[in-house]
Amino acid sequence: MRRFDNIMVKLQETIKNENIKIQAEMKNYTSFKVGGPADILVTPTSNEEVANIIKLCKNEGIPFYIIGNGSNIVVKDGGIRGVVIKLSKLDKITVSSTRITAESGATLGKTSFAARKASLTGLEFACGIPGSVGGALTMNAGAYDGEMSFVVESAIVLDNDGNLLKLNKEQLQLEYRNSIVLKKNYVALEVTFALKQGEYDKINNRMEELTKRRHDKQPLEYPSAGSTFKRPEGYYAGKLIQDSELKGVRVGGAQVSMKHSGFIINENHATAQDVLDLIKLVQKTVKEKYNVELCPEVRIIGEDKIL
Missing domain, CATH: 3.90.78.10 (UDP-N-acetylenolpyruvoylglucosamine reductase, C-terminal domain)
Structure with a gap:
């Protein structure tokens, strides 16, 4: 860890000690429950902290990795050299009229529940997806005939120069399991969804139906990362x-x-x-x-x- 002494001091000046872990076993932070230790794992609590941590890593020449809920990754047994930035504490969800804005660390499930509570329709498909909003945007996650591209209006991302950008739906280039965020290695910080007013009972019934289908057909009783492979064109x-x-x-x-x-x-x-x-x-x-x-x-x- 001597290589990281300098950045550790600077990290401690940037975020609280309780949000910094040394030799963090990644099997404890991923849904697959596999993986060796990360040299340093940090859990920032604001967009500013994320930007500052990334800037520190770049200045010190230390590799860094962004993860959300850890639900779509396999960490190798040797672990991760450098800094893992886990965004799970950035989880604020705000409802305004027919729009929902969620920070990147909020889970899709909780975001869909917030939509249901406000009788907003469009996010029912996401109720059982275990990932974070940021990860779902990055991969244009989807299930049961719905996907992020159908409901995303805009997002705030951090570009490679540390600038905050607000990108509209077209600029996000949401494709099958792909986006501009993934292509350019941006960091998704916040997503705004444009939904429609609906009826609570219909929304709730659809979410209950999808939850039952998921439990009946998917091995949710075991650790995994969901669907392991992308859908090949013309096949399943x-x-x-x-x-x-x-x-x-x-x-x-x-x-x-x-x-x-x-x-x-x-x-x-x-x-x-x-x-x-x-x-x-x-x-x-x-x-x-x-x-x-x-x-x-x-x-x-x-x-x-x-x-």
């Missing part, structure tokens, strides 16, 4: 995997879910390497059988464990 990843007779196949403690083949789960104390080896096995098998490339939807970060 889960069906390709099932038709390749991979349902239930495991590597170590990682398994292709018996309930939904599109999910790789941490079935029994898996390591990150177990998960990554199983991803490769699935990709190789589907490629050989159907000549289709499966691309991971999950983000893979960190270093391999040195044996």
Whole structure:
């Protein structure tokens, strides 16, 4: 940690000590429950703190990584060298007329509940997505015939020069599991949704229906990162995997879910390497059988464990 002594002193001048953790085991901060330690993990409480931390890292030549709810990442067993900036404490949600503004660390679930409470329709699809608003914007997350691009009006992002930019929907370039935020490595800080006035009971019934469908069809009882692979054009990843007779196949403690083949789960104390080896096995098998490339939807970060 000697390399980080200087930045530690400066971090302590920027944010409270309670929001700085050394050698933080990333398995405790991700939904997959795998991953080695991060050298430093910080949880800023304002946009200004985020900007200052990133500026510090750049000035000191220290790598940094932005994460939200940790629901769409696999951290390798060797952990992460540098600073992990976890935005989960930026979670304020504000309702004004038919618009909702949510900070990047707010979960999609809580944001959809705020919409329901205000009888605003449009975010029902998001009620069971475990990710943060910032991560969902970055990946243009979606489910059950809905996606972020349908309801996002604008966002505030931090660009690579430390400038705050307000981008409208067109400027955000929201595509299938992609956006300008991802393309340019911006940091999403706040999202405004344009919704419509609806009826509370109809909104609630739709959310209950989607929650039941999710529980019936997805392996929510196990740690995972949701759908492991992007949908290949003209196919469904889960069906390709099932038709390749991979349902239930495991590597170590990682398994292709018996309930939904599109999910790789941490079935029994898996390591990150177990998960990554199983991803490769699935990709190789589907490629050989159907000549289709499966691309991971999950983000893979960190270093391999040195044996």
